[in-house]
Amino acid sequence: SQQGEEDPQALSIQEGENATMNCSYKTSINNLQWYRQNSGRGLVHLILIRSNEREKHSGRLRVTLDTSKKSSSLLITASRAADTASYFCASSGGSNYKLTFGKGTLLTVNP
Amino acid sequence: NAGVTQTPKFQVLKTGQSMTLQCAQDMNHNSMYWYRQDPGMGLRLIYYSASEGTTDKGEVPNGYNVSRLNKREFSLRLESAAPSQTSVYFCASSRIGLAEYEQYFGPGTRLTVT
Numbered sequence: 001s002q003q004g005e006e007d008p009q010a011l012s013i014q015e016g017e018n019a020t021m022n023c024s025y026k027t028s029i030n031n032l033q034w035y036r037q038n039s040g041r042g043l044v045h046l047i048l049i050r051s052n053e054r055e056k057h058s059g060r061l062r063v064t065l066d067t068s069k070k071s072s073s074l075l076i077t078a079s080r081a082a083d084t085a086s087y088f089c090a091s092s093g094g095s096n097y098k099l100t101f102g103k104g105t106l107l108t109v110n111p
Numbered sequence: 112n113a114g115v116t117q118t119p120k121f122q123v124l125k126t127g128q129s130m131t132l133q134c135a136q137d138m139n140h141n142s143m144y145w146y147r148q149d150p151g152m153g154l155r156l157i158y159y160s161a162s163e164g165t166t167d168k169g170e171v172p173n174g175y176n177v178s179r180l181n182k183r184e185f186s187l188r189l190e191s192a193a194p195s196q197t198s199v200y201f202c203a204s205s206r207i208g209l210a211e212y213e214q215y216f217g218p219g220t221r222l223t224v225t
Contacts, residue, residue: 043214
């Protein structure tokens, strides 16, 4: 079964708005990562947050982690049409060697 | 740097045929991975190689074999293709075999088994 589950499955917003995606996981983690996938392409790493961190920023991205609720959120501020993609969370799920990916959130940013 | 490359980009097989998907990375990474991506299922790990000379099963290894040919190359073989193996296959690599490090993905191979 999937370790991470993203919510919502799909999100459609207007350019300039903020987009928030959530991820829940089941077992304890060492860290949680977020990836982006443009249509027909491979995944690209966005950000990694460790289990002892609560918040992390990278450009227009803000990731939070709540280990008590086993959840994480990815916020993209001032979205652009180029942000249109699927976004996946991935967690270690107790294994040092493997990442387990969620099913993803499809974000559409309308110009 | 080309990063992670995969060949072929597209392939159509008949049930029972065999084929090998090739993957190479030029980042001097120790660990490599094979995933499959199906609609609504996210990515599932097929096999991984934590370091040269080692391979281990992932979540969905049945029907597949792998070879870590050298540090750069990690191939995935389908001995007798089945329609259930229709999917997009991604190869990835990471600096070392710990989930603390980001993975770099290839562009994928879209495989259809009829």
